[in-house]
Amino acid sequence: MVSSSVLGFPRIGADREVKKAVEAYWAGKISADQLTEAAAGVKKTNWTSLKAKGVDYIPSGEFSLYDHVLDHSAAFNVIPKRYIGQGLSPLDVYFAMARGRQADGVDVPASEMKKWFDSNYHFVVPEFSEETDFKLLFNKPLEEYKEAQALGIETRPVVLGPVSFLHLGKASKDAKPGFQPISLLPKLLPVYKALLTDLKSAGVEWVQVDEPVLVLDQAANYEKEFTSAYGDLSPVAPKILLTTYFGRLDTNLSYVVKLPVAGLHVDLDRAPGQLDEVVAAVKPTSIILSLGLVSGRNVWKTDFQAALKVGQKAVDALGADRVVIATSSSLLHTPVTLQSEKKLTAEQKDWFSFALEKSAEVSVIAKALSGSQDADVAQAIEANRASIAKRRDFESSSDDAIRKRVAAITPDMYERKSPFAVRQETQKKHISLPKFPTTTIGSFPQTKEIRSHRAKFTKGEITQEQYEDFIKKEIESAVRFQERIGLDLLVHGEPERNDMVQYFGEQLNGFVFTQNGWVQSYGSRYVRPPIIVSDVSRSGPMTVKWSAYAQSVTKLPMKGMLTGPVTILNWSFPRADVPRELQTRQLALALRDEVVDLEKAGIHAVQVDEPALREGLPLRRADWDSYLTWAVESFKLSTAGVSDALQTHSHFCYSDFNDIFPSIQRLDADVISIEASKSDMKLLEAFKQYGYSNSIGPGVYDVHSPRVPGDQEIRDRLKAMAGVLPDSLLFVNPDCGLKTRGWKETEASLANLVSAARWARENYA
Ligand code: MET
Numbered sequence: 177m178v179s180s181s182v183l184g185f186p187r188i189g190a191d192r193e194v195k196k197a198v199e200a201y202w203a204g205k206i207s208a209d210q211l212t213e214a215a216a217g218v219k220k221t222n223w224t225s226l227k228a229k230g231v232d233y234i235p236s237g238e239f240s241l242y243d244h245v246l247d248h249s250a251a252f253n254v255i256p257k258r259y260i261g262q263g264l265s266p267l268d269v270y271f272a273m274a275r276g277r278q279a280d281g282v283d284v285p286a287s288e289m290k291k292w293f294d295s296n297y298h299f300v301v302p303e304f305s306e307e308t309d310f311k312l313l314f315n316k317p318l319e320e321y322k323e324a325q326a327l328g329i330e331t332r333p334v335v336l337g338p339v340s341f342l343h344l345g346k347a348s349k350d351a352k353p354g355f356q357p358i359s360l361l362p363k364l365l366p367v368y369k370a371l372l373t374d375l376k377s378a379g380v381e382w383v384q385v386d387e388p389v390l391v392l393d394q395a396a397n398y399e400k401e402f403t404s405a406y407g408d409l410s411p412v413a414p415k416i417l418l419t420t421y422f423g424r425l426d427t428n429l430s431y432v433v434k435l436p437v438a439g440l441h442v443d444l445d446r447a448p449g450q451l452d453e454v455v456a457a458v459k460p461t462s463i464i465l466s467l468g469l470v471s472g473r474n475v476w477k478t479d480f481q482a483a484l485k486v487g488q489k490a491v492d493a494l495g496a497d498r499v500v501i502a503t504s505s506s507l508l509h510t511p512v513t514l515q516s517e518k519k520l521t522a523e524q525k526d527w528f529s530f531a532l533e534k535s536a537e538v539s540v541i542a543k544a545l546s547g548s549q550d551a552d553v554a555q556a557i558e559a560n561r562a563s564i565a566k567r568r569d570f571e572s573s574s575d576d577a578i579r580k581r582v583a584a585i586t587p588d589m590y591e592r593k594s595p596f597a598v599r600q601e602t603q604k605k606h607i608s609l610p611k612f613p614t615t616t617i618g619s620f621p622q623t624k625e626i627r628s629h630r631a632k633f634t635k636g637e638i639t640q641e642q643y644e645d646f647i648k649k650e651i652e653s654a655v656r657f658q659e660r661i662g663l664d665l666l667v668h669g670e671p672e673r674n675d676m677v678q679y680f681g682e683q684l685n686g687f688v689f690t691q692n693g694w695v696q697s698y699g700s701r702y703v704r705p706p707i708i709v710s711d712v713s714r715s716g717p718m719t720v721k722w723s724a725y726a727q728s729v730t731k732l733p734m735k736g737m738l739t740g741p742v743t744i745l746n747w748s749f750p751r752a753d754v755p756r757e758l759q760t761r762q763l764a765l766a767l768r769d770e771v772v773d774l775e776k777a778g779i780h781a782v783q784v785d786e787p788a789l790r791e792g793l794p795l796r797r798a799d800w801d802s803y804l805t806w807a808v809e810s811f812k813l814s815t816a817g818v819s820d821a822l823q824t825h826s827h828f829c830y831s832d833f834n835d836i837f838p839s840i841q842r843l844d845a846d847v848i849s850i851e852a853s854k855s856d857m858k859l860l861e862a863f864k865q866y867g868y869s870n871s872i873g874p875g876v877y878d879v880h881s882p883r884v885p886g887d888q889e890i891r892d893r894l895k896a897m898a899g900v901l902p903d904s905l906l907f908v909n910p911d912c913g914l915k916t917r918g919w920k921e922t923e924a925s926l927a928n929l930v931s932a933a934r935w936a937r938e939n940y941a
């Protein structure tokens with residue numbers, strides 16, 4: 177029999193129950209017990225619905241109140257010293273690691289977060305040193321396994337594998353120079369052994385051990401580690417399903433099939449080309465093969481005919497008992513269910529499949545491959561055939577005008593009229609800025625009032641005019657605030673934007689939106705990515721009205737604010753029928769027109785945010801060039817249609833620049849702002865080393881935490897920055913937008929930022 181499996185399920189709840197409960201707990205409105213209860217409710221719903229869909233292997237242990245990597249660190253006693261001895265409960269230590277804590281005499285910053293592979297999910301980075309004292313404080317997979325069992329549901333616990341855990345971590349500040357987390361493997365394995373032994377004694381048959389690092393080039397160096405780790409763990413563990421996802425195994429396959437594991441999972445959504453190799457490699461072994469055929473990363477319905485063909489190939493080679501049909505990765509990256517969507521048309525709804533629907537898909541495909549004569553299965557297959565045919569039909573109708581415009585792009589359209597040095601002089605005449613100019617990244621707090629006005633407008637409870645008057649008032653008060661606090665280059669504050677991608681998607685042709693398609697981005701922050709369904713174009717100006725209004729109420733220079741083409745693509749669910757490259761170029765042309773319109777409206781600075789450029793970087797080096805070429809070209813296409821006088825800005829909220837430095841340089845933005853508050857000054861050294869020559873604003877404080885940075889703290893950063901980069905190129909700004917913050921901390925933080933910049937002006941005259 178071919179069986180079916182889901183690698184992980186969204187842990188936010190169909191109605192965002194987990195966000196609500198976690199935030200209520202932070203606000204002191206509910207107790208720890210009530211939080212646990214809310215979480216148990218969501219887990220129960222997930223498990224029972226997966227069971228109802230007929231999934232054979234249901235995951236447990238992957239639920240999280242914030243982040244699964246953080247759960248793992250906390251359970252394994254990988255807790256940085258700064259969080260210990262503060263008199264906090266284990267739960268509050270956990271949240272302090274996640275988001276920092278500034279209350280009752282405790283003042284600790286948050287741990288660093290990083291993007292989870294090439295997704296928009298952020299994990300909390302574990303910190304290791306020679307001193308790390310691994311202990312199993314809590315066997316989370318076991319506890320959740322038992323929790324499901326008590327509900328009558330048998331599950332397959334999930335645990336992050338030892339090599340991936342160490343690889344994803346970083347050396348803590350107190351580690352010796354040159355320390356490599358992976359060197360801790362021998363010390364770590366006994367704890368895994370304890371965890372797995374307990375699972376086995378509890379009667380667990382299969383455990384899913386995630387080793388996503390196996391799809392990275394670096395894993396080629398980990399053969400020894402994998403061999404010793406799994407050699408150690410297998411004898412004491414339940415049957416191990418070793419899972420890889422988001423890419424291909426490539427040469428790592430040769431050692432992976434020699435590991436003493438009972439099953440191997442591969443991602444055939446991202447890397448369909450590896451099928452034949454993988455089947456051939458596992459054939460002589462007794463390894464069971466889990467085929468990741470149902471995408472964990474997109475929202476499109478699986479084409480059953482195509483999936484059945486692949487599945488059949490594996491069944492023919494290995495026999496039905498050695499084949500599992502699975503989601504390609506955890507479904508964490510997809511919305512919970514289509515059932516909550518009331519506004520999509522029937523035609524649109526028929527194109528998609530969210531987590532719950534995808535769970536049904538694995539089950540149907542597995543049953544069909546097992547030769548099921550079930551009428552429900554036959555019906556599901558027939559319905560799928562009809563849906564896929566209709567979608568193909570829709571896809572074949574393209575917007576010829578846009579396709580032609582993309583085809584007619586010429587190389588000169590990527591370039592500004594003059595080099596940076598010339599532009600800089602021209603711009604000085606249009607925007608007068610002091611040395612160490614202060615600015616912000618765009619958004620100001622999205623208050624309850626803003627959200628409630630937007631909700632009322634969406635529901636038709638207030639008129640467009642009333643809503644726009646309200647937004648104007650908000651913009652004006654943001655402008656007055658910035659003037660009062662003493663910022664130099666102002667922003668309008670983005671009160672009209674629900675989300676930096678959705679806002680643009682809603683005004684462009686080619687997108688559809690969900691009402692409830694939330695996906696976790698980090699902790700309790702969820703996003704609702706728009707879906708690109710056809711060719712993209714702009715019907716008219718999207719932001720000009722607001723930026724022009726903001727400029728009309730102040731003499732200080734105003735910075736227009738747009739989301740870049742690569743970020744819109746990466747933070748949407750792209751269509752699957754045409755390359756991402758084409759979709760991005762279409763977006764770039766729409767944005768180019770917008771930037772030109774902003775200049776015409778008298779705006780002298782425009783920021784085109786590309787916070788997602790890095791995360792779209794392919795996981796394998798061999799695939800980088802082609803991505804970076806079209807990503808850089810798309811950004812340039814969107815910003816190069818203007819005169820030299822327009823100061824272009826771009827913003828990146830990550831610090832992982834090493835790999836993409838030359839590309840950042842090639843963007844040729846006049847000013848970039850980057851995340852530098854959590855990483856050390858090594859980052860700036862790299863900018864120096866590469867000879868980065870345009871202006872740069874390394875973020876001086878971390879906006880992801882409610883903590884207020886002190887004036888001295890910011891001065892120290894400026895001092896360090898000016899020690900590395902020419903001070904004539906420096907801008908002073910936070911490391912990201914302020915929409916998730918409250919006004920109180922925003923005001924306090926920015927006041928400190930302005931005073932630190934003034935200090936710098938005096939000291940670096
Ligand atoms: C995630 S990057 C955010 C940039 C955007 N302009 C903002 O300030 O919110």
Ligand SMILES: [Zn+2]
Pocket residue numbers: 617787827828829911912913
């Ligand atoms: Zn940002």
